[in-house]
Amino acid sequence: MAKPLTTSTRTGRTVTRTGTATNQADMMAEPRRHLLDLDDLAASEIEGLLNSAEGMREIAGRDIRKTPALRGKTIITLFFENSTRTRVSFEQAGKILGADVINVTASASSVSKGESLLNTVKTLQAMQIDALVVRHPHSGAPYFIANHTDAAVINAGDGTHAHPTQALLDLFTVRKHIGDLAGKKIAIVGDILYSRVARSDIIAFQKMGAEVVVSCPNTLLPDEWEPGSTLGDETGFGGLQLARTVDEAVEGADVVMALRIQQERQDAGHLPSLREYSERWGINARRMAMAKEGALLMHPGPMNEGVEIASDVAHGAQSVIEEQVRNGVAVRMAVLYALCAPGRSSRNGAGNEK
Numbered sequence: 291m292a293k294p295l296t297t298s299t300r301t302g303r304t305v306t307r308t309g310t311a312t313n314q315a316d317m318m319a320e321p322r323r324h325l326l327d328l329d330d331l332a333a334s335e336i337e338g339l340l341n342s343a344e345g346m347r348e349i350a351g352r353d354i355r356k357t358p359a360l361r362g363k364t365i366i367t368l369f370f371e372n373s374t375r376t377r378v379s380f381e382q383a384g385k386i387l388g389a390d391v392i393n394v395t396a397s398a399s400s401v402s403k404g405e406s407l408l409n410t411v412k413t414l415q416a417m418q419i420d421a422l423v424v425r426h427p428h429s430g431a432p433y434f435i436a437n438h439t440d441a442a443v444i445n446a447g448d449g450t451h452a453h454p455t456q457a458l459l460d461l462f463t464v465r466k467h468i469g470d471l472a473g474k475k476i477a478i479v480g481d482i483l484y485s486r487v488a489r490s491d492i493i494a495f496q497k498m499g500a501e502v503v504v505s506c507p508n509t510l511l512p513d514e515w516e517p518g519s520t521l522g523d524e525t526g527f528g529g530l531q532l533a534r535t536v537d538e539a540v541e542g543a544d545v546v547m548a549l550r551i552q553q554e555r556q557d558a559g560h561l562p563s564l565r566e567y568s569e570r571w572g573i574n575a576r577r578m579a580m581a582k583e584g585a586l587l588m589h590p591g592p593m594n595e596g597v598e599i600a601s602d603v604a605h606g607a608q609s610v611i612e613e614q615v616r617n618g619v620a621v622r623m624a625v626l627y628a629l630c631a632p633g634r635s636s637r638n639g640a641g642n643e644k
């Protein structure tokens with residue numbers, strides 16, 4: 291893993307961005323084996339995945355949508371945290387592509403009997419798998435797994451670090467509506483400090499040339515990030531604008547994205563009451579009216595309706611929230627195909643027996 295550029299935070303957590311020119315050169319030199327983060331993907335590689343997802347979306351929309359593209363491949367979803375959208379869409383994506391998909395959840399596996407992450411991975415690898423789709427509460431867990439398996443590893447959300455396929459599906463959804471993202475204003479409102487979606491989305495939208503503005507309570511912003519300022523390149527998020535208020539963030543925005551407020555932050559003293567949060571930072575009809583006419587309203591889900599987003603706008607004409615979920619299948623098909631297509635799999639064979 292590349293040495294991170296770090297921005298320390300008041301909680302001791304670090305907001306990191308690891309992309310380097312070396313990574314990009316490496317990526318171009320040999321096919322990608324894993325998808326762990328977006329920071330080491332060049333814009334052209336992201337474009338390639340989004341273009342592939344266009345074709346996958348057409349396949350996923352057919353009456354009979356089974357293809358043999360990944361026939362004979364075995365994909366395991368290994369989830370140590372709950373999920374609805376990500377897990378189901380990866381399963382659906384793999385099945386549409388003809389792969390065998392096996393779902394493993396920590397609570398129903400030998401992890402609940404004390405088996406370690408390493409032994410869990412070694413056990414699954416012994417069954418000749420092609421891909422591991424991993425969600426884990428600890429940032430970096432997918433990197434650890436990638437170091438101990440021949441299978442392709444896809445990060446389906448690790449701690450507060452990254453959620454690369456969520457960011458890809460968000461890009462894909464916005465691109466379908468407004469085309470080229472260069473110069474478009476993307477307002478992200480909510481838990482910037484702890485949200486893996488925020489970090490991946492900021493990286494993704496910036497790579498595609500968009501102007502990203504964030505807004506949240508000061509307690510949910512890294513310590514040295516000053517509202518009213520624009521971050522420099524040394525932070526790894528150069529050009530990211532930190533709005534003083536939500537109204538300033540959404541003013542003239544092409545896209546407004548609300549992020550889930552983890553209710554436990556309230557107990558940790560990061561938030562005022564949820565009611566006050568909703569009034570001061572919630573996305574509602576008044577705030578959507580300040581955005582550009584026809585602006586898109588997004589949310590990665592799951593939503594706390596009435597807290598970070600008002601129900602009427604969440605289900606209103608500008609909302610593309612369900613479309614985000616639908617596009618998640620096509621984008622995950624594109625990612626699985628890119629990593630597991632015939633000739634790409636590095637599945638361990640009989641030669642690896644010990």
Ligand code: CP
Nearest residue numbers: 373374375376590591
């Ligand atoms: N957006 C997202 O990751 O949702 P799930 O937790 O339901 O997968």
